[in-house]
Amino acid sequence: MAVSSRRAFEDFSVGLRFRSFGATTVTAERIKSFAAEFDPQAPHLDEAAADRSTFGGLVASGWHTAAIAMRLIVDSDLGLAGQGAGLAVQSMTWPLAVRPGDALRVEGEVTETRPSRSRPEQGLVTFRVTAFNQHDQPVLEAQHLVMVARRSALGPAE
């Protein structure tokens, strides 16, 4: 895991852009094993059944795509790693299915920052994030609200 920086609340500002350092390639095997554990529905589990579905082939569970997007956010220059606590997802959509062999990356932008009223050592940061496939087509769009420590509350870098 490459983490280039660790930002305190004061280091986030509206318009700050971030992107993942790399990309994650999705395999048919992991699509099926993730679905067997978390979303056992035919289009994610079985190629033959998926071919007959409206998807016309095996597609990742949206929750698999969402989990991959989280990993790409951690492995990005947003700088949340090790200190951010997710409070809410304010919206999440899957504009296009993720298929075996797709290579996903994320890009995003901070859309709001505000101090926490109840926790003076914390601030709230809202960002939107889009996961793209290798054809630069959006496959997931989401808006996240996270709690981030203020600089005064941050310990030494790990």
Next chain:
Amino acid sequence: MAVSSRRAFEDFSVGLRFRSFGATTVTAERIKSFAAEFDPQAPHLDEAAADRSTFGGLVASGWHTAAIAMRLIVDSDLGLAGQGAGLAVQSMTWPLAVRPGDALRVEGEVTETRPSRSRPEQGLVTFRVTAFNQHDQPVLEAQHLVMVARRSALGPAE
């Protein structure tokens, strides 16, 4: 996987309640292995570091909790299995952390149904769902929008 019924769009109505058939117990091992793949941050990865974090101990990634909740929705009497396609999550919050040994179940309710304008063979169903731990404390609250086939478009039961 126990699926008691398979509902067409016409079978959903506002106020319809559903619940998972069983519960899923979350282990420390799976919390850590899920996080290593999808959300490698200290509170989800390492007991000692988690003890020093604001959580005071190992907690599941919110995306792990969300994936477990999806499995519980599939294994519920909502009847989505095999035909529902998730379009969007309209909100999702994590009111309380999930810790090793917690046993999660879900309950929910349909909040809106409407025909699809663009796809006459489909309808849109909105439901809210809450995942509870074994102390009946909410650990995840979400609102989902899914596309469901109309009865005329449903094939024979699988």
